Amino acid sequence: MPRGYLDIIIDGQDQYDGYDDWGLSLSNGAISTLLAPPATKQRVSNTSRLEDGKRTDITTPVRYEARELTLEMHIVAPTFDAFLTKYRSFINTISKAKTIYFQYNNYGKWMRFNFKYLSCQQFGVYNGTLGKFAVRFEESNPKLGEATMEV
Numbered sequence: 001m002p003r004g005y006l007d008i009i010i011d012g013q014d015q016y017d018g019y020d021d022w023g024l025s026l027s028n029g030a031i032s033t034l035l036a037p038p039a040t041k042q043r044v045s046n047t048s049r050l051e052d053g054k055r056t057d058i059t060t061p062v063r064y065e066a067r068e069l070t071l072e073m074h075i076v077a078p079t080f081d082a083f084l085t086k087y088r089s090f091i092n093t094i095s096k097a098k099t100i101y102f103q104y105n106n107y108g109k110w111m112r113f114n115f116k117y118l119s120c121q122q123f124g125v126y127n128g129t130l131g132k133f134a135v136r137f138e139e140s141n142p143k144l145g146e147a148t149m150e151v
Contacts (some may be wrong), residue, residue: 029070080128
């Protein structure tokens with residue numbers, strides 16, 4: 001498979017090839033955004049007037065906050081009409097989805113992320129056949145969508 005191959009799985013059943021179905025690819029900075037670690041939740045702690053400082057429970061495992069992230073994407077098409085058709089199809093498909101899994105193949109390793117669509121921002125069309133836009137997603141449980149490195 002070529003570097004940067006992107007599969008999109010909608011609601012666990014419909015599978016799309018990002019490039020073949022929509023002319024879709026992720027911009028260069030998207031991988032950095034995907035791989036950025038989520039913030040951890042604060043550990044359980046207790047402050048007492050009878051003691052200095054506070055007690056923190058370090059025996060419980062680390063838990064992660066939900067995160068919102070923005071992925072910059074491109075759609076390429078042979079004509080402006082084809083571009084609009086692909087763009088509208090992509091946005092309609094992901095906006096109706098309950099769960100969106102991105103499986104991204106980079107250097108022979110699959111990374112899988114679980115998202116929900118929030119909005120599309122910063123839309124721009126260049127020469128009628130290339131569009132660049134930013135899509136906001138929510139990853140409600142980063143541990144479930146943790147990047148799985150599979151060959």
